[in-house]
Amino acid sequence: MRKVVKYVILDILKSKIILSYTLVLFLISFSVFSLEDNTAKGLLSLLNIELFVLPLVSIIFSTIYIYNSSEFIELLVSQPLKRKSIWLSLFYGLSVSLVVSFFIASGLPVLYYEPTVTGLIMVLVGCLLSIIFVAIALLASVITRDKAKGIGMAIFLWLYFAIIFDGLVLFLLIQYADYPLEKPMMIISACNPIDLSRIVILLRLDVSALMGYTGAVFKDFFGTTKGLMTAVTVLLLWVFIPLGFSLRIFRKKDL
């Protein structure tokens, strides 16, 4: 299995897409911090990148990679290897390369300019988001054989998590404005890894604004160590559940 992971990572590095992604992200991160006079504003710009670009790159790259290596996967399946370990190797290879590139490109500048708990949480959340969207991409690409359909699904999933979901939430909030929605909102936010990550970071960055009544409800939950642990656990579930499903499908799939 280790050998397969190694091949996957080498293969990814060979394609140079990840390298250029790392380089571009690194340049953006550094310029964001050095252009802004205060690091808080830099963090905010970076937060937007983290919540928008990172999932997009993660999901699209992984989906395309899986489709492109379908022949390689077929070859591996013909070898005396467990399907589970093949699939997990692909997952590990993709996650490791995306996490490492995010960490180098964005994590290091953040930790250099903002060596606080906030910075650390941002890096951690970024890494988790990369992995989550690899898992979602695996699920999207295993469901259908058609490459166009698969990539389309991946893009749609990203669009859903990044924009449409928030639009629906806003619609719900305005429709049901007369009801106390603070607690349901917390559960709804757990249904979207991007939202959940954003809220965890928001509690660090906009704490003054969040100290109003609504914010206090969130703060009481997510602001504590227990809440943070819960948020991280939910994010981890977002890795394991899609991965588990994709694994189940891949095991029985007729390639």
Next chain:
Amino acid sequence: MFIGSRVLKYFIVYIIVLNAKFLNGTTIYVIKSSKINTIKKAVSVAANSDTIIVSSGIYFEKNIIISKSITLIGENLPILDGENKYEIVSIKASNVIFNGFKIQHSGHGTLDDLAGIKIYDSKNVTISNNVLDDTFFGIYVQFGIHCIVKNNTITAYGIEEQQIGNGIHCWKSDSLQIIGNTIQGHRDGIYFEFVTHSIIWRNLSKKNIRYGLHFMFSHNDAYISNVFTENGAGVAVMFTHGVKMFNNYFSNNWGDAAFGLLLKEISDSYINGNYFNKNTTGIYMEGVNKTQVQKNIFSGNGWAIKIQASCMDVKINFNNFFGNSFDVGTNGTLVLNSFDYNYWDKYEGYDINKDKIGDLPYRPISMFSMIIEQNPPAMILFRSIMVSLLDKTEKIIPSLTPENLKDNYPLMSAIKL
């Protein structure tokens, strides 16, 4: 010639005696081991303009009433203890100086406002360098004129609003000077009602349950260089005209109903050179008119300014806004105030003619802040991409946000303050 010099000699002696008797008075010492071992005894034997010096120790004297114009000085902080039952010092005469005591454990009352030190209907009273600990009301001035409250340290341990009084409570007074006091843990740090022509200077008011400074119907007062921090609801100034608020520091007032500075029904006032840092709302204005808000710094607040549509002729100019989650919030579309010549760190315009003033107007109100105003739980969507998109569209084609609420001359760089 001879007679003349003798007359002069007598005259000089007479002047000295007169001085001693009527200006300096005699000095009475309160010492535990001597005949005059209580302050009450000393006050009863003293005449006007005498001085009483109290040596250190702890005195349980119930309620000390000072009804003569005398000076009381404590040596090494003698302790006056009210045994949680009595008002400790009641000053009912003018020209009293009360300096250097530690006052502790006053009584608590529901009908009476028992205080550590209370001034009743007097003029020219000075209360200075005292330490008040665990009092119901700290220093209470009622119908005082030209009184000075200076360098006192007032600490209480209130838990609920109803069960504790105010640190420095002034009522129906005029020309007071409240200087250099430190107040902590009371209901309101400093409370002014119907107090005119007074100054509050260089005080520190923190961790009070309700307001750091509570200010009502108190016209033509100034408060300068005070620090108000971590109070339950910040500072409230209401129903007043002619207030000058200069160089104060408002910070860390957190909560749904907490404001750095709450202004209600204020007119003809000046808010200059203050620093608002990390409050849920920096300034909240309701029914404010003809007021200048200039050269202040707003940084790291949830909302820097919330201005209700009931405000008129408020001039918010030459301020710096840094890192606030929202710069301005409002509840309506009517705008009769000016927001020009401020520096906003969120401004994204350009300056082609290099006059250091942005060529495009800045709209400090975002669509999302209007949504939040009506629908607070929407806060959960703050900084999401959806919301950024909405805000961007709104900036180009304003529909929800008030059209006129804008800075026509936004500055390109921060004002040096």
